[in-house]
Amino acid sequence: MSADEVRRRPSNTRASVRRAPGPCARWDDENASFIREILDLVGDKWSVLVIGTLADGAVRYSDLADAIPGVSQRMLTLTLKQLRRDGLVERTAYAEVPPRVEYRLTPLGTSLLSTVLALADWSASNYAEIRRNRTAYDAG
Amino acid sequence: MSADEVRRRPSNTRASVRRAPGPCARWDDENASFIREILDLVGDKWSVLVIGTLADGAVRYSDLADAIPGVSQRMLTLTLKQLRRDGLVERTAYAEVPPRVEYRLTPLGTSLLSTVLALADWSASNYAEIRRNRTAYDAG
DNA sequence: CAGGATCCGGTCGGATACTG
DNA sequence: CAGTATCCGACCGGATCCTG
Numbered sequence: 418m419s420a421d422e423v424r425r426r427p428s429n430t431r432a433s434v435r436r437a438p439g440p441c442a443r444w445d446d447e448n449a450s451f452i453r454e455i456l457d458l459v460g461d462k463w464s465v466l467v468i469g470t471l472a473d474g475a476v477r478y479s480d481l482a483d484a485i486p487g488v489s490q491r492m493l494t495l496t497l498k499q500l501r502r503d504g505l506v507e508r509t510a511y512a513e514v515p516p517r518v519e520y521r522l523t524p525l526g527t528s529l530l531s532t533v534l535a536l537a538d539w540s541a542s543n544y545a546e547i548r549r550n551r552t553a554y555d556a557g
Numbered sequence: 558m559s560a561d562e563v564r565r566r567p568s569n570t571r572a573s574v575r576r577a578p579g580p581c582a583r584w585d586d587e588n589a590s591f592i593r594e595i596l597d598l599v600g601d602k603w604s605v606l607v608i609g610t611l612a613d614g615a616v617r618y619s620d621l622a623d624a625i626p627g628v629s630q631r632m633l634t635l636t637l638k639q640l641r642r643d644g645l646v647e648r649t650a651y652a653e654v655p656p657r658v659e660y661r662l663t664p665l666g667t668s669l670l671s672t673v674l675a676l677a678d679w680s681a682s683n684y685a686e687i688r689r690n691r692t693a694y695d696a697g
Numbered sequence: 698c699a700g701g702a703t704c705c706g707g708t709c710g711g712a713t714a715c716t717g
Numbered sequence: 718c719a720g721t722a723t724c725c726g727a728c729c730g731g732a733t734c735c736t737g
Contacts, residue, residue, distance in 0.1 A: 439620065439623060439624060440616070440617070440620050441610060441614075441616045441620050441621075441624055442609075442610060442612070442613055442624065443610075443623070443624040444606055444609070444624060444625055444626055445626075446626045446627075449606055449625070449626055449627070451680070451684065452605060452606065452609075452677060452680070453602065453605075453606070454680075454684075455676070455677070455679075455680035455684070456599065456600055456605060456676075457600075458687075459596065459600070459676075460596055460597075460599070460600025460601070461600070462593065465592060465593075465596060466584055466589055466592065466593075469582075469584070470581060470582060470583075470584065472582070473582055474581075476580070476581045477580070480579065480580050480581050481581075483579060483583070484581055484582065484583040484584060485584055485589070486584055486585075486589055487586075487589070501694065502690065502691055502694040502695070503687050503690055503691060504687060504689075504690030504691075504694075525683060525686060528679065528683070529679060529683075532675060532676055532678075532679040535675055535676075536595070536596075536672055536673070536675075536676060537592060537595070538672075539595075539668065539669060539672040540592070540594075540595035543665060543668070543669075544591065544594075544595070546665060547598075547643050547644060547665075549644075550642065550643055550644030550665075551642055551643060554641065554642040554644075555642070
């Protein structure tokens with residue numbers, strides 16, 4: 418499926434975009450919630466940082482906490498739980514003392530990583546311009 | 558700049574990733590906040606839907622409200638204000654009665670649209686699998 | 698028509714204390 | 718070490734009313 422078809426998916430598939438009689442393309446209810454469900458996936462405060470830290474392979478819980486500046490235990494645990502639920506991250510616990518738990522990306526998580534890095538790419542290219550726009554807007 | 562360099566940017570540019578002595582790649586404070594600043598841009602509840610609705614050209618305020626299901630006046634106004642501040646959307650007011658205001662994407666906004674659609678592409682391809690993962694996780 | 702102002706409930710997320 | 722449990726403040730966003 419092409420990117421544009423995400424908005425213009427024909428009505429015999431999951432959702433469609435009504436064009437008439439509005440003067441502009443309209444979001445189908447299903448399509449709109451569909452987009453936001455995925456944005457919620459990467460849009461929360463820590464998911465992308467966790468995924469990025471797992472890019473190179475398995476990482477222990479405590480090492481994740483150290484690698485991600487400012488994350489609390491609570492949010493790290495909750496974020497990992499959600500990523501596991503979505504099947505982006507898998508958890509491996511080793512029966513040792515002291516306990517050792519490793520997290521790693523699933524193939525699905527890896528594919529999301531590359532997509533998110535594309536967005537990060539755009540960010541890196543346009544970050545300076547956005548900063549300038551904000552400064553100018555706030556000044557005016 | 559490549560996608561991977563977003564995380565591994567050399568220290569003579571904006572930010573860097575410290576590797577030693579941790580067992581995994583670590584986020585630089587600046588780099589982490591940099592990523593999140595952009596994710597906040599597209600991660601909030603309405604931005605992407607607004608940008609998507611403006612894909613085809615200028616749209617009036619009231620038409621935007623009609624095109625985006627569930628958006629309140631308050632949030633539409635706030636979202637448009639933020640997008641204008643970032644330079645992704647521009648506003649044109651016509652001195653008529655009744656007043657008419659049109660919004661359209663700037664070139665910067667258009668370039669973000671195509672990037673976000675790439676993410677939407679990934680979503681469309683993997684949506685079903687994520688749903689299955691969640692169902693399985695919740696069952697177990 | 699295109700917003701601004703205000704109120705308010707729900708949720709996100711940080712801090713802290715505790716456990717197997 | 719790798720979490721869980723609880724409290725609580727901040728803020729996000731919806732509803733409503735008002736205005737040029």
